[in-house]
Amino acid sequence: MATVDRSPAAGSGKPAPAGARRTTLAVVAHLAGVSVATVSKVVNGRSDVAPGTRSRVQELLRRHEYVAPVARRAQPAPLPTIEVQFAGDLKPYVAEALGGVVDAAGELGVAVVVSQPDRGPRWARDLVSTGRQALIAVTSVYTPAYLDALTQAGLPLVVLDPQHQPHSDVNSVGPTNFAGGFAATQHLLGLGHHRIAYLGGPAVAAANQARVHGYRAAMEAKKVPVPGAYVRSGEFTYETGMLGAAALLDLAEPPTAVFAANDEIALGVVETARTRGLRVPEDLSVVGFDDTLLARVASPPLTTVRQPLREMGGVALRTALRLAVGEKLESHHVELATELVVRASTAPI
Template sequence: MTATREPYGSAPAQPLTIAQLAELAGVSTATVSKVVNGRSEVAPETRALVEGLIREHGYRRQRRRVSQAPLVELVFHALEGDYAIEIIKGVQQVAREHHLAVVVSELRHRPVAGRDWIDDVLTRRPTGVIPVFSGLTDEQCAQLAARDIPLVLLDPTGDAGSGLPSVGAGNWSGGLAATRHLLELGHRRIAIITGPGYALCNRARLDGYRAALDMAGVPVDPDLIRQGDFLVEGGLAQAGALLRLPDPPTAIFAGNDGQAIGVYQAAHAMGLRVPDDLSVVGFDDLPSMRWALPPLTTIRQPLTEMAAAAATMLVTLARGGPPPQGRVELGTELVVRGSTAPPAR
């Protein structure tokens, strides 16, 4: 394929539009649009041709803003249980006030959205996107920015980076409070089951755990630190390994409420009673945890409020205003119930 440059002669004083670039390259405007917006389904030689013309002549984006659909795109790494329900409730509260609908999608436990997801989003052209406990690649962020689709990260798994607003919780202070509570009850063999290594909240909760032990003068035992996956199955497996140690823990701080239920199951399988033989603390305070047997002591993460804050920031951005700040962090608090008690020995 060769470019026919006669219609324009020498480089024009003004950058070219998509239509002019398409005519010059001998391709469709849709193809040029895909190149400009970072879409992948363009042949390498065609992409190189269009990009070369853009470098030579420049590109003038149309001033007319393409109208967005009245939708908030809410994308979860996994659409499971009370965690997702609390997030959806918070986003819907704000969306309803602004006459927006909420579209929910799932990444099936992938920490980063794939190409199929971004293609669908660009087709829908939502008012904005809120990824929950997941991330986007730099290319995907650029594609959304090129379409004027704002982005707010909720409970991000990693560093949000410059220019990307995000909403999270006080994970370090939550880890500190959970461990301090167990220390104040008299526990010294305190284990922790963390979440996946890529999760920023997981590292912060672990750091809070370490800080509480350090301030109490209790050495950190590496055998009592186990990496989980924020799933019930992970809590069950890791708690079983901890409870089979020659000197097992008298208390376990699970990285979230799901893993705490796994700890309950491991204790029951080994004939141990919670909290008589083993104290357990979770993290999230999902509504169902008050009905666990015994009711779970946990760290309340204000999920609904976090989601509402993210949706509010998104609406502000969509209307052309700046977010209140780059990072909003809501506080966590200890909720004491029946799963913690002084150690039996």
């Protein structure tokens, strides 16, 4: 049997005082002389209630300030979560690539967690247990043990601009490094330079190899010889640019132009030239690679090969999502086109 509120307010047609029990459907049904089901129909706007009954019930609901219980709100489904890892310092190159991942995640309603690599014994399984659905590794140097851990955990991997030649079954996103190296060298040749040097990153890095091959291909196409001392490797750092430029400028026949494997190296070249009293581009033309913020704010602004870092980040995020839901990809490796951006660090010889 329904419990009826027999307080004075319930029988008087007046609202219950503050602190009184909340008016229920049973109370209104009792006062109106109808069933609880009928009152419920009125509350929910059902049409199968006689007009007179509806008016009487609505009046009682109003007088007794009936408030429907708050419906249990459905909890939103958790957002898909992608882990993004990078090693070392957060350099402009990495920051722009991460920005592309985050932009795409915002558009697609995806959560992104950015971290430094953790190589504990259960690192991959720990990522899965905390809800990660795929991993994007930025310029990661992966090992067989790294790949095995991800395979055993069932965590898909996308490498963004891999340092080494991707394994046949590793999914990756990168730029057209060879084409970029070719375009940079063609630009310098078109300005009349023949003594063009190349300052690169690690000799074993896939990106460095492709860029130096593009450089050599452009030189060979114009039948311009490349002295062995004109090609140097190091790290993708400012210091490599400074030291490499010093060695090049000490040669008996120094270059009149330098193609650097990234913007940091290029800026190191510019600084060494400055300390030697050389002007860029009047005495030495310099081309970089990446087109990060560094290239745009340099003095002079740097001619460089733009690799679409933000777009690459977006493609990596979308690829990771496809892998997370078990989609089959058309290709394990995606390359996005580079573009030469001419600024003030190059000039005719």
